[in-house]
Amino acid sequence: MKAWFGAALLALSATASVSQPAARAPALELWRLDCGDFDMKRFGAWFSDTFQYPPGPRPLVGSCYLIRHGDRYLLWDTGMSDALIGKPFDNEQQTQSLKRSILDQLKQINVAPEQIGFVGISHFHGDHTGQAKHFPNATLAIGQGDWDLLKGSDERLKDVRANLAHWLSGTGKAAPFARDVDVFNDGSVIMLALPGHTPGHSGLLVRLASGPVLLSGDQYHFTEAVKNRGVPSFNMNRADTLASHDRFDRIAANLGAKVIIQHEPRDVAKLPAFPASAR
Numbered sequence: 001m002k003a004w005f006g007a008a009l010l011a012l013s014a015t016a017s018v019s020q021p022a023a024r025a026p027a028l029e030l031w032r033l034d035c036g037d038f039d040m041k042r043f044g045a046w047f048s049d050t051f052q053y054p055p056g057p058r059p060l061v062g063s064c065y066l067i068r069h070g071d072r073y074l075l076w077d078t079g080m081s082d083a084l085i086g087k088p089f090d091n092e093q094q095t096q097s098l099k100r101s102i103l104d105q106l107k108q109i110n111v112a113p114e115q116i117g118f119v120g121i122s123h124f125h126g127d128h129t130g131q132a133k134h135f136p137n138a139t140l141a142i143g144q145g146d147w148d149l150l151k152g153s154d155e156r157l158k159d160v161r162a163n164l165a166h167w168l169s170g171t172g173k174a175a176p177f178a179r180d181v182d183v184f185n186d187g188s189v190i191m192l193a194l195p196g197h198t199p200g201h202s203g204l205l206v207r208l209a210s211g212p213v214l215l216s217g218d219q220y221h222f223t224e225a226v227k228n229r230g231v232p233s234f235n236m237n238r239a240d241t242l243a244s245h246d247r248f249d250r251i252a253a254n255l256g257a258k259v260i261i262q263h264e265p266r267d268v269a270k271l272p273a274f275p276a277s278a279r
């Protein structure tokens, strides 16, 4: 067992982490933050390695989430870079645009960036790491496989490395994890190791008083991918992704969890509209 953040964060075995209900947990609260919009121009080619979907455009969203546990905060994913506000990115594959920064949204609910103790990253892709740099005091929780890739020399990861430079350089406190992580050490919020999309990809289980919520990371990108066992063409390990699909679905079924696919526009309404929160 690996301890993080003093005694606060413990890595658990998979079985222990998902079978134990939260015990005496402080109040939990969950907000969905707007972390961008995508207009995918070649949706079919991008999102299926089995030619499942017709070519043509389709919109997706970017989502980040703030979790309050008593007076402690976890930011789950950090969206596109806020340099995109008013200046959308556009190429032949997609347009990415961002209306509001995370900092601006946090300000609206009176949360200062210094209050964010943990930033959890589902995976290293740029649309999930773009605003991490605004939370330098936070401990960065990231899958070991992704961390190892970023620590390597692959030139294609240059931009992503820049997003997380504060932690990669050793200045910020990083906590790479290879197994599930019980963030607040009471079973209430668990990062789930779901490798495949990237080597260190993960999802997040949040056991609210109103019922468990399962945040997908990029395990799935849209609703039909669940039924279709979809694997995108830009996926890193197909076999691992299919195994993680199976684990994700079984956790959702066993806990009766509300599944939220972070990039699916239809899933935005599964949580209260910001600045309202779920409890």
Ligand SMILES: [Zn+2]
Pocket: 125, 127, 128, 218, 263
């Ligand atoms: Zn993504």
